[in-house]
Amino acid sequence: MLPQNVIAASLLAAGLLTTMCNVVRRRHHWPKRSNNDTPFVHLGQGALSPIKNGFHASQQQHPYVDRMEQLRCFTQPTESYACPVMPATLSETSLIFVRTRQQLADMARALSKVAEFAVDTEHHARRSYAGFTCLFQASTGDHDWVVDTIALARHMHLLRDVLADPRIVKVAHGCANDVLWLQHDFHLYLVNVFDTERACFVLGRQQRSLAHLLQELCGVKQDKSFQQADWSVRPLSREQIRYARTDVHYLCFLAGKLRAELQGEALEQVHARSLQLTMQLYHHASHETTVAAAASHIMRRHLGSNIKAAGRGFHAAMLDDGYRVNAVYGCVIALCGWRDTQARKDDVSIQLVLPDVLLLALAQTQPRSQLDMQQLLGSHPAAADLPPCSVRMVSAHARKLCRVLAHAAPHAYLQPGSTRPINEGSDAAADILSSTSTSPRQSQSADARRQWLINKFSAKSVVYQNARMLSREGELLCHCDMRKIEWYLGKGIATLESDNPPTIRLLFEHKNADELAGSAFYSQSKANRCVVCGECRHWLRYRVVPSCYRRFFPAHLKSHRSHDIVLLCVECHIEAHKSAEAVKRSLAAEFDVPLLPPKMNILTSRTGDEQLAGAAESSAPAPKAYTFTPGTARRAALALQKASSSMPEERVRELQDTIKCCLGRNPAVESSGLRPGDLEAALLDGLGRRKRSRLLRNLGNLQPDTDDRLSNTDGSDNAVQASNASRDCEGLLDLPGCLTCASTASSTLPHAPSVLSQPVAKPLLTTESGHWWHGSKVVDAVQQQGGDEALDNLIRRFRSAFLEHCQPKFLPQAWTIDHTVRRQFGDFSIYRNVGSSEVQQAADL
Numbered sequence: 040m041l042p043q044n045v046i047a048a049s050l051l052a053a054g055l056l057t058t059m060c061n062v063v064r065r066r067h068h069w070p071k072r073s074n075n076d077t078p079f080v081h082l083g084q085g086a087l088s089p090i091k092n093g094f095h096a097s098q099q100q101h102p103y104v105d106r107m108e109q110l111r112c113f114t115q116p117t118e119s120y121a122c123p124v125m126p127a128t129l130s131e132t133s134l135i136f137v138r139t140r141q142q143l144a145d146m147a148r149a150l151s152k153v154a155e156f157a158v159d160t161e162h163h164a165r166r167s168y169a170g171f172t173c174l175f176q177a178s179t180g181d182h183d184w185v186v187d188t189i190a191l192a193r194h195m196h197l198l199r200d201v202l203a204d205p206r207i208v209k210v211a212h213g214c215a216n217d218v219l220w221l222q223h224d225f226h227l228y229l230v231n232v233f234d235t236e237r238a239c240f241v242l243g244r245q246q247r248s249l250a251h252l253l254q255e256l257c258g259v260k261q262d263k264s265f266q267q268a269d270w271s272v273r274p275l276s277r278e279q280i281r282y283a284r285t286d287v288h289y290l291c292f293l294a295g296k297l298r299a300e301l302q303g304e305a306l307e308q309v310h311a312r313s314l315q316l317t318m319q320l321y322h323h324a325s326h327e328t329t330v331a332a333a334a335s336h337i338m339r340r341h342l343g344s345n346i347k348a349a350g351r352g353f354h355a356a357m358l359d360d361g362y363r364v365n366a367v368y369g370c371v372i373a374l375c376g377w378r379d380t381q382a383r384k385d386d387v388s389i390q391l392v393l394p395d396v397l398l399l400a401l402a403q404t405q406p407r408s409q410l411d412m413q414q415l416l417g418s419h420p421a422a423a424d425l426p427p428c429s430v431r432m433v434s435a436h437a438r439k440l441c442r443v444l445a446h447a448a449p450h451a452y453l454q455p456g457s458t459r460p461i462n463e464g465s466d467a468a469a470d471i472l473s474s475t476s477t478s479p480r481q482s483q484s485a486d487a488r489r490q491w492l493i494n495k496f497s498a499k500s501v502v503y504q505n506a507r508m509l510s511r512e513g514e515l516l517c518h519c520d521m522r523k524i525e526w527y528l529g530k531g532i533a534t535l536e537s538d539n540p541p542t543i544r545l546l547f548e549h550k551n552a553d554e555l556a557g558s559a560f561y562s563q564s565k566a567n568r569c570v571v572c573g574e575c576r577h578w579l580r581y582r583v584v585p586s587c588y589r590r591f592f593p594a595h596l597k598s599h600r601s602h603d604i605v606l607l608c609v610e611c612h613i614e615a616h617k618s619a620e621a622v623k624r625s626l627a628a629e630f631d632v633p634l635l636p637p638k639m640n641i642l643t644s645r646t647g648d649e650q651l652a653g654a655a656e657s658s659a660p661a662p663k664a665y666t667f668t669p670g671t672a673r674r675a676a677l678a679l680q681k682a683s684s685s686m687p688e689e690r691v692r693e694l695q696d697t698i699k700c701c702l703g704r705n706p707a708v709e710s711s712g713l714r715p716g717d718l719e720a721a722l723l724d725g726l727g728r729r730k731r732s733r734l735l736r737n738l739g740n741l742q743p744d745t746d747d748r749l750s751n752t753d754g755s756d757n758a759v760q761a762s763n764a765s766r767d768c769e770g771l772l773d774l775p776g777c778l779t780c781a782s783t784a785s786s787t788l789p790h791a792p793s794v795l796s797q798p799v800a801k802p803l804l805t806t807e808s809g810h811w812w813h814g815s816k817v818v819d820a821v822q823q824q825g826g827d828e829a830l831d832n833l834i835r836r837f838r839s840a841f842l843e844h845c846q847p848k849f850l851p852q853a854w855t856i857d858h859t860v861r862r863q864f865g866d867f868s869i870y871r872n873v874g875s876s877e878v879q880q881a882a883d884l
């Protein structure tokens with residue numbers, strides 16, 4: 040007796056597909072795939088070609104980037120489009136069900152002779168981890184083709200030339216996923232697409248589904264139930280074939296109708312937006328990314344409702360709610376990790392291994408034994424609706440799951456997107472990384488040291504969660520993390536469009552929507568791996584433009600701009616840091632601003648009269664020279680706090696003077712003793728952002744005048760702080776006998792630096808660390824030289840040093856030396872009143 044799938048296959052081969060009934064349908068499988076974390080290799084990779092700016096093309100380059108670039112220059116059609124002709128009905132049109140190599144070659148030849156054809160695919164994602172393409176449909180309106188891509192997977196390359204031919208227009212409806220599936224399964228790339236869904240967006244149509252367009256413009260009704268059909272079965276039913284054909288048969292006609300509605304610039308917009316869709320590149324999501332996204336999704340979807348009711352973001356609430364939620368979250372993460380590994384191994388979807396509802400039930404009840412597990416499966420309401428295969432899977436792995444739950448220590452996990460504080464900064468992390476003396480394991484082998492560095496500094500969770508944010512019109516604006524998604528949802532200003540990948544649609548007009556939607560850099564998803572060598576097991580953030588400069592940039596040059604923050608592994612981080620340090624040193628020489636502030640002479644604090652009298656006496660103590668390094672004021676304040684009662688009076692006065700100097704005041708013209716708030720301000724000196732805010736919280740009731748200055752020290756408000764501070768100090772510096780002028784005149788440096796000889800306009804060292812003193816001076820000088828343009832050049836300089844020195848091979852597509860970070864703020868932006876003239880200027884450019 041023949042097995043039934045053989046019978047079915049032979050019937051299929053005999054072309055009896057559409058005439059059969061009562062045939063046993065079998066699910067057809069794609070050859071098993073490894074599903075590991077190895078980066079996806081695109082067509083034509085390995086052949087590095089030099090491109091502009093002298094660096095080598097990254098492997099993330101689109102294989103047909105040249106053709107795409109040419110398509111960028113859109114030429115308006117010289118004559119308006121003729122009214123399109125409605126195609127004949129399906130039954131009057133020839134259909135070729137392509138199942139052989141020869142048929143596929145004939146199809147490619149036929150398509151290469153037309154100016155335009157429609158394309159679509161059908162996909163299966165349940166019994167496959169990465170999913171696979173089951174059908175490929177094409178139509179010219181006069182002829183329809185339906186390709187069995189499971190049978191012809193090895194031969195699909197025959198379509199490569201015609202799909203990538205820039206002279207032939209491919210019409211598709213919402214092809215974002217099709218583009219990626221074709222790349223992943225067959226290395227097929229769509230070039231020159233007219234996307235009818237994009238056209239609907241541009242035309243401002245409310246209803247944009249294909250079913251609606253077909254109904255409205257063609258009078259054809261489409262059965263939506265097939266959207267969820269299992270396309271991996273063979274033979275396909277007559278209705279399935281009909282549905283698959285309808286998806287493409289009328290598309291060219293629809294495109295014609297929409298083109299007639301689009302005029303001038305609108306047509307160009309559709310062109311540009313379709314191009315952007317096809318510029319996407321497929322990449323494998325790593326285990327970490329998938330786990331973090333899935334866990335975050337489960338927590339929000341199933342536990343988020345009561346948190347939302349409290350009017351707070353989920354993550355904030357999770358931190359407050361402490362142990363209980365944290366314990367569940369730890370278990371959810373652990374289970375998601377197990378599920379992802381299992382799904383990759385068995386090559387099935389994660390939902391098939393362990394559906395979300397059951398996963399959460401396990402995390403909440405935390406069964407300890409197989410018996411507990413069986414009881415849960417028998418009694419939990421979520422378990423009743425589960426497919427039998429999921430229940431079998433859980434039963435089979437019950438012991439393993441209990442172990443996973445037992446080991447899920449809630450403290451071991453950070454919330455998604457968060458990293459160690461060290462990643463927030465700065466040069467400090469990089470300095471420690473590159474120095475050879477700070478590791479306590481110095482005597483151990485290089486491997487142990489490397490491991491120590493990785494454990495200490497690498498981000499503890501994925502950085503790019505690749506959640507999607509759509510504009511009100513439904514266009515992809517950018518990829519972002521779950522926190523941002525939670526925030527928008529929590530405020531009720533966005534709706535959740537999809538769970539996988541998490542996608543929200545804004546309910547308001549985004550000020551920068553056009554700019555973002557047109558920006559290839561912000562709308563692409565990004566891989567969690569080292570951009571230089573591709574290491575994907577650990578990574579840390581690296582700021583291409585060192586933060587000692589960036590933090591002094593005006594807000595419109597830095598806020599919400601991630602272009603110059605890339606991920607690097609520990610080794611590449613050390614290398615990249617070296618190149619940045621070299622640029623820093625040359626900037627220090629060019630602008631005559633050393634990396635650390637020069638030594639200054641401190642006069643002991645006495646009133647003016649006493650000082651004069653003292654100076655007349657030969658026995659007066661000589662002023663002492665101090666180097667004001669980060670933390671000087673803090674150390675002085677700590678010493679005073681601890682032991683001022685047991686110190687000699689002179690030492691107390693010296694420490695107080697140090698603090699005053701650090702706060703930008705002249706102790707020589709002040710009465711002795713500190714003002715209220717001075718000590719608190721000094722305690723903040725040299726602290727990182729988090730420690731600083733913790734201290735501020737603890738201090739609580741600061742004096743209003745100092746409070747103002749202190750609370751403004753975070754990066755985003757830096758421009759405000761800098762300008763306020765400079766006003767404060769200019770006042771101070773007008774006083775006779777100003778410390779800065781006096782100290783510069785008697786500077787111990789061999790030459791008086793040009794920038795330094797100008798009055799110091801900011802409190803020198805409060806809350807500053809690393810090379811911030813140097814950074815602020817250089818940014819001031821650069822801005823005076825040539826404003827924003829000169830700052831752009833400074834940014835470019837660091838970028839090219841990074842590219843030249845590190846030769847990154849995995850930079851996100853569209854990362855360029857010339858990328859502009861300037862942005863325009865919305866009417867209600869908190870940055871609006873900061874240097875609004877500059878913002879306006881930037882907007883005008």
Ligand SMILES: [Zn+2]
Binds near residue numbers: 569572573574610612
């Ligand atoms: Zn690396």
